[in-house]
Amino acid sequence: MEIAVLVKPVPDAETRLRPDAKGLALDPEGVKWVLAGYDESAVEQALLLKEAAPGTTVRAISYGPVARAEEVLRSALALGCDAATSLEAPPEAPTDAVSVARALALALTKHPASLVLCGKQAGDDEGGIVGPAVAELLGLPDLGVATNVRWDGGPGGLTMERSVEGGLEQGRTALPALVALQQAWNDPRTAKLPNILKSRKAPIERIPAAEVAAAMAPSAATAPRRLGFRLPPPRTGAKMIEYKTPEEAAEKLVRILREEAKVFP
Amino acid sequence: MTGVLVLLERHAGAIAAASCEAVGVARSIANGGPVVGLLVGPGGAAGATGLGVDRVLLAESPNLDHPSGAQLAVLLAAAADAASSTTIVVPGTARGRDLVGRVAVRWNASAATNVTEVATSGSGALRVTRPVFGGRATEELELPGPRQVLALKPHAFSPPATSPAPTPVEPLALPEGLAKAPALDVRGFQPTVGGKGPELGDASIVVSGGRGVGTPEKFQVVEDLAEAFGAAVGASRAVTDAGWRPASYQVGQTGKAVSPQLYIAVGISGAIQHIVGMVSSRVIVAINSDPQAPIFRVADYGIAGDLFAIVPALTQAVRAARSH
Numbered sequence: 230m231e232i233a234v235l236v237k238p239v240p241d242a243e244t245r246l247r248p249d250a251k252g253l254a255l256d257p258e259g260v261k262w263v264l265a266g267y268d269e270s271a272v273e274q275a276l277l278l279k280e281a282a283p284g285t286t287v288r289a290i291s292y293g294p295v296a297r298a299e300e301v302l303r304s305a306l307a308l309g310c311d312a313a314t315s316l317e318a319p320p321e322a323p324t325d326a327v328s329v330a331r332a333l334a335l336a337l338t339k340h341p342a343s344l345v346l347c348g349k350q351a352g353d354d355e356g357g358i359v360g361p362a363v364a365e366l367l368g369l370p371d372l373g374v375a376t377n378v379r380w381d382g383g384p385g386g387l388t389m390e391r392s393v394e395g396g397l398e399q400g401r402t403a404l405p406a407l408v409a410l411q412q413a414w415n416d417p418r419t420a421k422l423p424n425i426l427k428s429r430k431a432p433i434e435r436i437p438a439a440e441v442a443a444a445m446a447p448s449a450a451t452a453p454r455r456l457g458f459r460l461p462p463p464r465t466g467a468k469m470i471e472y473k474t475p476e477e478a479a480e481k482l483v484r485i486l487r488e489e490a491k492v493f494p
Numbered sequence: 495m496t497g498v499l500v501l502l503e504r505h506a507g508a509i510a511a512a513s514c515e516a517v518g519v520a521r522s523i524a525n526g527g528p529v530v531g532l533l534v535g536p537g538g539a540a541g542a543t544g545l546g547v548d549r550v551l552l553a554e555s556p557n558l559d560h561p562s563g564a565q566l567a568v569l570l571a572a573a574a575d576a577a578s579s580t581t582i583v584v585p586g587t588a589r590g591r592d593l594v595g596r597v598a599v600r601w602n603a604s605a606a607t608n609v610t611e612v613a614t615s616g617s618g619a620l621r622v623t624r625p626v627f628g629g630r631a632t633e634e635l636e637l638p639g640p641r642q643v644l645a646l647k648p649h650a651f652s653p654p655a656t657s658p659a660p661t662p663v664e665p666l667a668l669p670e671g672l673a674k675a676p677a678l679d680v681r682g683f684q685p686t687v688g689g690k691g692p693e694l695g696d697a698s699i700v701v702s703g704g705r706g707v708g709t710p711e712k713f714q715v716v717e718d719l720a721e722a723f724g725a726a727v728g729a730s731r732a733v734t735d736a737g738w739r740p741a742s743y744q745v746g747q748t749g750k751a752v753s754p755q756l757y758i759a760v761g762i763s764g765a766i767q768h769i770v771g772m773v774s775s776r777v778i779v780a781i782n783s784d785p786q787a788p789i790f791r792v793a794d795y796g797i798a799g800d801l802f803a804i805v806p807a808l809t810q811a812v813r814a815a816r817s818h
């Protein structure tokens with residue numbers, strides 16, 4: 230089976246967020262770009278399926294400015310992916326989800342996969358749009374918020390659990406399909422040093438910007454325009470409730486929740 | 495005049511709270527235009543009256559029992575065209591959000607998820623605000639017209655008042671593309687373990703306990719408080735890693751992200767990995783014996799004290815307040 234994993238470079242979780250000079254986006258100065266947490270789960274899922282079904286190959290695919298995309302592709306290779314494709318962002322580097330989905334679909338047309346895995350969302354924009362949009366573009370069924378994906382060896386059977394409102398749904402789909410993974414349910418492995426070193430020299434296929442731009446063009450008119458990127462006003466710290474007895478503390482809090490915060494009927 | 499279509503999602507026969515919130519948003523951006531609801535699947539139009547939509551389109555077919563994203567996208571696009579809607583609003587549920595990318599492609603619409611504010615702006619565009627980076631920042635976007643599809647962040651909007659007026663229901667002619675859209679093959683459903691109260695991601699009040707609670711048995715004090723509030727129960731990773739409560743309780747970077755109206759952290763220190771999962775809650779209360787605990791820096795209200803004294807007293811006070 231051929232598996233494709235879609236991976237996105239996102240700012241490291243420790244990044245101190247700061248708007249750029251125009252106040253429109255995150256200031257990229259000094260940001261370390263890493264594999265998105267949800268995508269780590271997708272890579273882990275791909276590797277688990279590969280280990281269970283010998284002969285399976287896993288290709289990681291990423292879109293973005295070359296240096297960023299190739300950084301996370303090397304992480305994916307170091308973890309055990311077999312091949313990598315980088316979609317070079319055009320100069321104006323559109324980041325809206327549907328345009329990005331069109332770029333990823335281009336790579337998937339060149340390298341058809343029977344299973345496309347991705348994270349249910351990325352840790353930066355938390356959109357969750359790219360995966361289902363890729364599925365719609367390629368005419369694939371898609372299943373979101375999935376965990377425990379298992380393959381029975383034939384084209385008929387991929388089973389999984391999905392965490393939806395109220396519980397876990399057990400679902401099944403024929404291949405080809407796209408599955409978007411819930412984060413961190415599978416305890417992603419970390420790369421071993423020799424593999425990290427090997428991944429530094431591994432070849433990465435590059436799809437040039439001009440070709441990517443042509444694939445993205447149809448959604449230029451619908452792309453959202455960014456008007457602002459803001460940090461919330463700093464939290465000033467809790468208003469501490471003064472009390473002599475626990476009962477007094479409890480009564481004061483209930484009154485505040487009711488009258489001041491209005492979160493309690 | 496712009497019409498707005500809302501997907502009415504049903505859970506166990508009742509319209510999901512998230513869909514009611516979507517109706518309110520639809521009304522606020524419709525500028526007097528019609529707000530039309532789409533109901534899918536067997537079960538008739540049950541629950542559709544009183545929601546505040548002008549009419550309901552009903553897509554009924556036995557094989558829409560567990561509609562897939564692909565099928566719902568076909569139905570939404572067809573219903574929006576039938577109702578001359580220019581915007582589709584879907585509830586911020588797991589299933590609802592999964593539709594946005596598909597509808598954006600199929601219906602050639604501008605899209606945003608996790609929306610917390612929305613307003614119309616000139617020439618058919620919408621301005622939306624949405625949290626990013628786990629609520630540590632927000633972005634504002636303009637979604638160009640003529641078509642948009644939005645998923646809302648749960649609890650970010652209040653549902654409109656219900657109206658007793660009967661809602662006209664019309665069948666939606668099932669579009670041709672429906673047969674080609676892959677169906678979802680659902681084989682079973684396992685309700686969340688241990689959850690007596692509302693679902694963690696869905697609840698408007700969440701009470702979470704941390705390592706400070708001490709033992710799995712004593713975690714009951716947290717559950718009693720949650721029950722008094724009618725709240726969902728959450729936990730820090732210290733609690734789930736120790737096996738005191740199942741992993742499905744975990745709030746944070748590697749657990750669930752929640753944004754209820756009220757989040758109460760009991761015996762939780764406030765590690766950054768926990769904070770990112772709850773910081774976008776509207777009001778945060780912390781109860782911790784250490785007045786220097788970092789959780790007090792993100793909380794709105796704090797009680798410094800022994801949780802085993804404070805929490806039972808609070809449970810009593812909440813019960814008393816609710817019985818009046």
Ligand SMILES: Cc1cc2nc3c(=O)[nH]c(=O)nc-3n(C[C@H](O)[C@H](O)[C@H](O)COP(=O)(O)OP(=O)(O)OC[C@H]3O[C@@H](n4cnc5c(N)ncnc54)[C@H](O)[C@@H]3O)c2cc1C
Binds near residue numbers: 729771802
């Ligand atoms: C990669 C990674 C991912 C992680 N993901 C998550 C995540 O998703 N969610 C998460 O929660 N954590 C996560 N963590 C763990 C996180 O760093 C903290 O270790 C964890 O949140 C601590 O849990 P706690 O606050 O319950 O425990 P502690 O930090 O031990 O805090 C216990 C608190 O209880 C208070 N206390 C003790 N006794 C009492 C009493 N009698 N009355 C009142 N207060 C009392 C103490 O003052 C203390 O503040 C992650 C860590 C890593 C490295």
